[in-house]
Amino acid sequence: MTTSPHRIAVIGGGVAAHTLVKAYGTVSAAADASDEASETMIDIFTAEPHAPYRRPEVNKGILLKGKTPADIALPGAPLEAPGVTLHLSTPVTHVDADAHTLTAGGTTYQWDQLVIATGAGPRLLDPTQNTWLNGRDVHYIRTPEHSTALRARLEELGADDTVVVVGGGVLGLEAASAAATIGAAPVHVLEMADEVCSRMLPPAASQWLRERHGENKVSVTCGLDADALAAEIDRLDPAVIVVSVGAVRDTMLAEDAGIAVGAGPGGGVIVDPAGRTSAPDVWAAGDCVEVHGELDGVEVTVRPEDEGSARALGTIVGRQLGAGNTAEAGSYLEEQRRGWTNQYGLMLNTVGEAGLVEGRREQVELSSPEELVVYSVAPAADGSGDVVVGVTTVGRSPEVRAAKGALGTVLAA
Structure with missing residues (x-):
């Protein structure tokens, strides 16, 4: 037997939204033969006229290389699955977390689970002050x-x-x-x-x-x-x-719905490492969030702002939804953070916590106009030396490729 249709609404049409729909489909497919299986309807609402695309390619592809939105679009298969509807040019104007409804294009939609993936926008300068x-x-x-x-x-x-x-x-x-x-x-x-x-x-x-x-x-x-x-x-x-x-996280809908949002100009929709917000049945992923949780026994707050983080948390949320919020889908705080930039044909990659904060230092392993290896290191907990907590690299030589795997390595004192 099947239960009544289950409705998932996703606000936002970026990488996080695309990834969670893909992850949902993978996990839920395993349950299709189950007696507990139910028909699921997924509505994705985006204010943009384009299908989901890779946000970094706005700079790297369109600006630099003259590509079009179609050139940087994400694979369409997850969005073409049965039950998935993509609403282009349809901004959501209101969310009622208690009634489990949202308003978009003048129409009210009911949802059982809601994902806020509204992203972020550029910080606009005030011309009266500038x-x-x-x-x-x-x-x-x-x-x-x-x-x-x-x-x-x-x-x-x-x-x-x-x-x-x-x-x-x-x-x-x-x-x-x-x-x-x-x-x-x-x-x-x-x-x-x-x-x-x-x-x-x-x-x-x-x-x-x-x-x-x-x-x-x-x-x-x-x-x-x-x-x-x-x-x-x-x-x-x-x-x-x-x-x-800088960017400003789009938290307006969450705030209006009474969902907890971080303080300050950089604050995001507060989620736990699995993407749960303060409201029942409401999740969030992508550039709009800030993640609160425990890492190595320490309470931390992370404000993601990269494509890899959007994919990671989007995948975790999709797995949770696909398994009926019962699976151990993973923790965002346990994911390796990655970043990259391509300038003048040179690809700079980071993994881990590459930026320096108090208590960390850098160790330059290799530096030339074409190649770079820099370790970001912090004292090991047992005092045995320094542990590599971040790696920054440029190039493809064997030395550079080997250095990318150094994350977590303890360097002798």
Whole structure:
């Protein structure tokens, strides 16, 4: 016998949503022959007009290489499975966690389980506080439309023009790399922190990236306060400004529904390591979340912001839903964190906790214009030496490939 149809609603059409639907299908297929099996209807709501795509490719594919949204789309098979409906250009405007309903496109939908995968958007600067924005051609990057418009603009510029990128994080540096590759205009990166990518990378890797940009005629200036930043923009008088100063997690629907959200401007929808929110039958995954849990006996809070994390937590949530919330589907905090960026044809990869915080140090194993190996290390709990907690690499030589497996290795004191 079968039970009544089970309805799952997913808000968001990115990597997390796509991955959880795929994982759900894999797990639930094993239960199809069971007497407990039930028909499941999955509704995916996205405000965008595109089918799910790889968010990193907005920079790496569309901006740099001129690809289209179709070129960077995720495989369609999971979305074409029986019972799955993708609602494009259909933003959700309200969630009632108590009544188990949501409103989208003027229609109310009932759900048994809800997944919030609303992602994040670029942090927008206030032009009243940043007057250098006024009257200028300013671009933010998040969607395919953003990158398509910026690429077209960069192609128009000549050597007498100037491009300024405000923000020296990964996305800002990728935009600078693309601008230097696409057009003839000089490119300047302006960063308020003391180094580029300082949260993601150890100092030696940040310096390595700066050197690669310098070799490609991109000027990078760090350590600017607000006044110095404004003065530098006035001096450069850029034809185009690209602003990349972080992301804001989209928590509005969760907050309005009374679901717990982290404090501060970077706060996300609070979930446990399995993706459960504070509301029954409501889950969350992707860039919109912050994960609270215990790791090695210590309470931690992690705010993911990469494709690998979206895949990892999306998979965990999908497995939970596919097994009726009974399976040991895994813990996000036990997943290895991975990141990557491609600039000037060189792929920089990170695994683990590559950025340095108090108590950690870096150990440079290899550094050249084409290759890099940097370990981020912390004292081993038993005092036997330092343990590798993060690895940053560039290149494909045997030495580099071997170094990628060093995570967790104890280095002799």
